[in-house]
Amino acid sequence: MSLPFSQSCENNKDPILTCLRQAFIDASRVLEIGSGTGQHAVYFAEHLPHLHWQPSDQGEYLAGLALRLATSSLPNLAAEIELDVGGRWPSQGFDAVFTANTCHIMAWSLVEKLFAGVARSLESGGTFCVYGPFNEGGCFTSDSNARFDQWLKQRDPDSGIRDLEAVVALAARHGLQLSVNYAMPANNRLLQFTKAEA
Numbered sequence: 001m002s003l004p005f006s007q008s009c010e011n012n013k014d015p016i017l018t019c020l021r022q023a024f025i026d027a028s029r030v031l032e033i034g035s036g037t038g039q040h041a042v043y044f045a046e047h048l049p050h051l052h053w054q055p056s057d058q059g060e061y062l063a064g065l066a067l068r069l070a071t072s073s074l075p076n077l078a079a080e081i082e083l084d085v086g087g088r089w090p091s092q093g094f095d096a097v098f099t100a101n102t103c104h105i106m107a108w109s110l111v112e113k114l115f116a117g118v119a120r121s122l123e124s125g126g127t128f129c130v131y132g133p134f135n136e137g138g139c140f141t142s143d144s145n146a147r148f149d150q151w152l153k154q155r156d157p158d159s160g161i162r163d164l165e166a167v168v169a170l171a172a173r174h175g176l177q178l179s180v181n182y183a184m185p186a187n188n189r190l191l192q193f194t195k196a197e198a
């Protein structure tokens with residue numbers, strides 16, 4: 001098996017890191033959902049050494065993810081765990097959760113499970129950062145996002161770029177308030193949510 005690689009991860013890891021430095025400044029234990037190639041996990045664990053980074057993904061991605069994690073020997077980077085948002089979630093709590101490029105891949109019913117699971121896993125006052133493309137005011141924010149959405153739907157009609165307003169409303173129903181909406185390169189956003197203090 002060859003090492004999984006995503007060029008977009010290489011392109012977006014520094015802009016995302018800039019946001020996470022701020023968003024996770026007071027965090028210590030981060031759960032990453034849908035780690036994919038593991039490039040983000042390795043990079044963010046290396047550059048944010050105050051964080052203990054827990055990568056996860058669905059079963060079929062774990063072998064490739066493990067290969068990537070084995071390229072690093074960072075003490076703050078945990079071994080991959082299996083996490084399908086529609087299945088069982090880890091029992092331990094986290095004070096931060098990160099996910100990139102997952103909401104447009106999952107069916108909306110799974111996005112709902114993602115936010116429900118994050119709300120359960122996050123401690124009060126914890127932070128959830130979601131990176132990816134979103135529509136605003138019911139419209140695509142660029143022609144390239146419109147083409148990307150078309151391509152996604154040809155592969156899987158249940159996938160597609162989500163409406164920012166629907167995601168923010170879903171989060172609020174789970175006690176997660178939008179605290180920062182960062183503009184990112186290539187028509188992406190990084191949404192930072194905060195779980196209300198109990």
Ligand SMILES: C[S@@+](CC[C@H](N)C(=O)[O-])C[C@H]1O[C@@H](n2cnc3c(N)ncnc32)[C@H](O)[C@@H]1O
Pocket residue numbers: 006009033034035036037040057058061083084085086099100101102105106110
């Ligand atoms: C486009 S990849 C993004 C991977 C990586 N986060 C990145 O930014 O390159 C989408 C990821 O969502 C994950 N994913 C899709 N459905 C999922 C589910 N039901 N539970 C957990 N992860 C899921 C996939 O396994 C995959 O890792």
